[in-house]
Amino acid sequence: MIRPRWEWAVDDATGGAVPDVTSPVFTTQYDAEQWLGEHWRELAAAGATVARLLHDGAQATPGVELRTP
Template sequence: MIRPRWEWALDDAEGRVLSVPSPVFTTQYDAEQWLGEHWRELAAGSATSARLLHDGSQVTPGVVLPSV
């Protein structure tokens, strides 16, 4: 059985993808909940936006992470 893969691509202020991996989730809900719980530490670590990927393809507009 193949399970869907949801994960976040994190970008810096210049639009470069950060090498910080996000966990991989089996549901969109779990992925979005994780971002809601961890956005502050991601923003403190130079991430300025996050893009939700489903099996490698972006599925939602990017989310801006407010600076902390």
């Protein structure tokens, strides 16, 4: 059985990948979204401005802006 792969691509303000930030791989969209909800502040502090949810390597949802108030 092949399980779906959900993971986050995390970009900086220039649209490039944020160095040293790696998303875990999830088997459900719910788990991936929950992880982002718990870690977005840390990602923003590392220089991330947008997180894009990928499903088996293809973008599945619009990007989520990571802005601190």
